[in-house]
Amino acid sequence: MDLPRPDLSATQPPQEGLDEGAWLDVIQKMDEVYSRLLADEVALEQKNAQLEASQQLVFSLLSSMSDVLVAADANGLIEQTNQALCDLVGNTDEALMGQPMHSLLDNSQGADVLQDMMQRTPHLRHGDTVELLLRDKAGQAVPVDFTVTPRFDGRRRCVGYVFVGRPMAEIKRAYHQLHEAHEALKLTQQQLLHAEKMSSLGRLVAGVAHELNNPISFVLGNVHVLNRYTTRLRQYLDALHAEAAFSNNPDLAALAQKLRIEHILQDLPSLMDGTIEGAQRTASIVDGLKRFSVLDGEEREVVVVDSVVARAIHWVRTGMKLDFEVTFQDCAGCTVMGNAGQLLQVLMNLIQNAYDAASSPSGPAPKLAICTSREDDWVVISLHDNGPGIEPQVLSRIFEPFFTTKPVGKGTGLGLSIGYGIVKRHGGSLSAHNHPQGGAEFLLRLPTTAPSASPI
Numbered sequence: 474m475d476l477p478r479p480d481l482s483a484t485q486p487p488q489e490g491l492d493e494g495a496w497l498d499v500i501q502k503m504d505e506v507y508s509r510l511l512a513d514e515v516a517l518e519q520k521n522a523q524l525e526a527s528q529q530l531v532f533s534l535l536s537s538m539s540d541v542l543v544a545a546d547a548n549g550l551i552e553q554t555n556q557a558l559c560d561l562v563g564n565t566d567e568a569l570m571g572q573p574m575h576s577l578l579d580n581s582q583g584a585d586v587l588q589d590m591m592q593r594t595p596h597l598r599h600g601d602t603v604e605l606l607l608r609d610k611a612g613q614a615v616p617v618d619f620t621v622t623p624r625f626d627g628r629r630r631c632v633g634y635v636f637v638g639r640p641m642a643e644i645k646r647a648y649h650q651l652h653e654a655h656e657a658l659k660l661t662q663q664q665l666l667h668a669e670k671m672s673s674l675g676r677l678v679a680g681v682a683h684e685l686n687n688p689i690s691f692v693l694g695n696v697h698v699l700n701r702y703t704t705r706l707r708q709y710l711d712a713l714h715a716e717a718a719f720s721n722n723p724d725l726a727a728l729a730q731k732l733r734i735e736h737i738l739q740d741l742p743s744l745m746d747g748t749i750e751g752a753q754r755t756a757s758i759v760d761g762l763k764r765f766s767v768l769d770g771e772e773r774e775v776v777v778v779d780s781v782v783a784r785a786i787h788w789v790r791t792g793m794k795l796d797f798e799v800t801f802q803d804c805a806g807c808t809v810m811g812n813a814g815q816l817l818q819v820l821m822n823l824i825q826n827a828y829d830a831a832s833s834p835s836g837p838a839p840k841l842a843i844c845t846s847r848e849d850d851w852v853v854i855s856l857h858d859n860g861p862g863i864e865p866q867v868l869s870r871i872f873e874p875f876f877t878t879k880p881v882g883k884g885t886g887l888g889l890s891i892g893y894g895i896v897k898r899h900g901g902s903l904s905a906h907n908h909p910q911g912g913a914e915f916l917l918r919l920p921t922t923a924p925s926a927s928p929i
Contacts, residue, residue: 540637540638540639541554541555541607541637541640542554542555542557542635542636542637543577543636544624544635545574545633545635545636547633547634549575549634550572551573552570554569560610561607561609561610561640562608562609563609564610574587574636575587577607577608578605578607579606579607579614579615580606587605591621594622595623601620601621602621604618604619604641605617605619615640615641616640616641616645617638617639618639619637619638620637621634622635622637685755689752689756693749693753693756697749700745700749703741703742703745707738707741711738714734773810773811773812774810774811774812774813775922776810776811777808778804778807778809778845778852778854779805779807779845781813781820782801782803782820782843782845783803784817785820785821786799786824786843788821789825789828796838797828797839798838798839798840798841799824799840799842800840800841800842801843802842802843802845803845804847807847808852808921808922809852809921810899810920811899811919819892819895819896819903819917820854820917822891823856823915824843826888826889827841827858827913828858830860831858831912833860839860840858840859841857841858842858843855844857847921851918851921852919852921853916853918854916854918855914855917856917857913858912859911859912861912862907862908862911862912862913863907863913868905871905872905889903899919900919900920901918901919901920902916902917903915904916
């Protein structure tokens with residue numbers, strides 16, 4: 474405001490006892506006082522402008538902060554907040570003024586933590602840090618990591634607290650996503666390493682199978698020829714024995730008895746049949762090795778699920794000589810698009826694992842119930858054993874590479890991991906859980922083929 478300048482143009486006559494010089498001194502002093510008042514007014518206006526600018530700066534800083542801020546007095550009553558806190562709790566700054574700090578919390582336990590922290594903070598040089606659960610505008614609990622520092626007056630008495638916090642929900646969600654991505658990357662790296670190992674093993678198996686195939690073919694061919702020769706030799710020896718008996722040659726009869734010719738002739742057919750059967754089984758094993766090798770590649774065809782399951786049961790029961798009761802409920806017409814050799818590998822591993830889990834010296838005989846069914850656009854294969862089930866801590870890691878519960882030397886921990894990857898590449902899923910009726914159950918889900926497709 475502007476001070477009115479006094480009008481000194483019309484001077485009054487000097488007072489009695491005052492001469493004109495004294496009166497001029499009084500007028501001069503009044504001018505000096507007025508000048509100082511004007512200077513003080515200008516300085517006060519400048520200070521007010523600076524204070525308003527500082528206040529606007531503080532308000533803008535508080536409004537632009539992404540962290541929440543609460544200033545409370547010594548009793549924990551709110552004195553100041555910022556826009557971030559108002560947006561979080563869904564309330565205005567005016568409505569929060571004077572409210573206790575614990576009214577922002579979501580649970581009653583947090584009030585005790587807050588009270589203990591407020592009593593402890595004034596004795597700390599750099600304040601304290603605590604995580605509190607605030608109740609947001611939707612009524613949900615939001616974890617906020619608060620840093621609390623005390624406020625002191627000129628006598629170093631605590632007159633309040635400043636709470637600066639950062640909502641941790643988004644950070645925890647981002648950390649969780651980062652952790653999942655990291656785990657997925659590690660699993661992918663492991664799978665690539667295992668795929669390379671299995672590819673090398675497959676090439677080795679393919680080479681061995683190829684090398685074994687030729688001598689086995691020679692054995693089979695020669696055994697069949699030898700079987701025909703044996704029939705002819707038997708006919709000749711029978712005729713020779715008849716001639717010896719007709720001519721009453723005692724030396725020839727004695728030699729035949731000494732060499733047990735009759736016993737040899739009776740034993741030869743079974744020996745030849747056993748040799749042929751062994752060679753054929755060896756050829757079947759070599760054929761199976763070729764199926765599991767990389768020579769199969771990734772060729773896809775329409776696969777009849779029931780035939781693959783039946784073949785896997787036959788291989789495990791007869792090829793591995795397991796005393797195992799297996800019941801199979803088939804699903805006529807259930808077909809999938811895939812690689813029959815790879816799917817056979819997955820099912821054989823699941824059946825073998827079911828036997829290992831259910832077999833116990835003191836328990837009941839191992840049993841396995843296999844059921845194939847169709848659910849919408851999926852073919853579901855269920856394998857339910859009568860074993861003890863899967864422990865919870867094992868269930869979460871059962872498909873991890875190199876994880877096994879079998880003794881050292883009995884398992885590599887790669888079977889389920891490789892099978893899981895094969896099923897994934899076929900567009901399906903492989904899961905495990907404990908059956909309500911006891912035992913473990915594995916569920917293999919594969920996308921079915923189009924209705925118009927015909928199996929080949």
